[in-house]
Amino acid sequence: MHVLILGGTTEARRLAGLLHGTPGLALTSSLAGRVANPRMPPGEVRVGGFGGAEGMAAWLREHAVDVLVDATHPFAGTISFNAASAAALAQVPLLALRRPGWDPVEGDAWHEAGSLEAAARLLPGLGRRVFLTTGRMGLAAFAHLDDLWFLVRSVDAPEPPYPARMEVLLDRGPFTLDGERELLRRHRVDVLVTKDSGAAATAPKLTAAREAGVPVIVVRRPPVPEGVPEVATPEAAARWVMRHPVPGAPPRNTP
Known part of the structure; x- marks a missing residue:
């Protein structure tokens, strides 16, 4: 089972840590490359863009990705729409891992x-x-x-x-x-x-x-693609990944 995490966030690194080392699971994290010295997640890492939605879809096919997780920054913007289009083109299941936004409390201006x-x-x-x-x-x-x-x-x-x-x-x-x-x-x-x-x-x-x-x-945050399943924590994302069936593979235990 090959999982691609579109990362660069604390949540993406946490998810990679939860999945890394799981028997039968290959893990790749993708970083945009906008930070000179990023904090690296465990597992394989690629750096740089894909060349739009079609380029990402081609990468998903070429590397036999079974599950795609969009754990990018809430303001990454374009990448989430590219991920949704690429997942549809390559017929790969997509999950969005998005941290909750802030809410004002009494005394805030x-x-x-x-x-x-x-x-x-x-x-x-x-x-x-x-x-x-x-x-x-x-x-x-x-x-x-x-x-x-x-x-x-x-x-x-x-x-x-x-x-x-x-x-x-x-x-x-x-x-x-x-x-x-x-x-x-x-x-x-x-x-x-x-x-x-x-x-x-x-x-x-x-x-x-x-x-x-x-x-x-x-x-305010930019809009996100509609219809993409979404979770708020790396732990929930890890459970989703491990529950997701891969054709021809036996069920896996949830971490």
């Missing part, structure tokens, strides 16, 4: 935006010193805001275009609540911009913002 561009339009009315945690991609949406100062946190250094008044903090989660409190205080942050990526590793910034009375612009 959230402002929803449908895109990075919409978030940029909201900023001038909310603050002047911005903690931007949307990653290094898409900074062009904020490049014209010359009157604002940005603290940009990302794993790798961003490339232009980006805001003229900007300090870059190279770091990756998990982040602590005390650390996030100190960042807001030291840099005198008065507005936070984040994507609704979910996960506990980056959630402390929301708590720190709530405590400090800092408004938060939350960029």
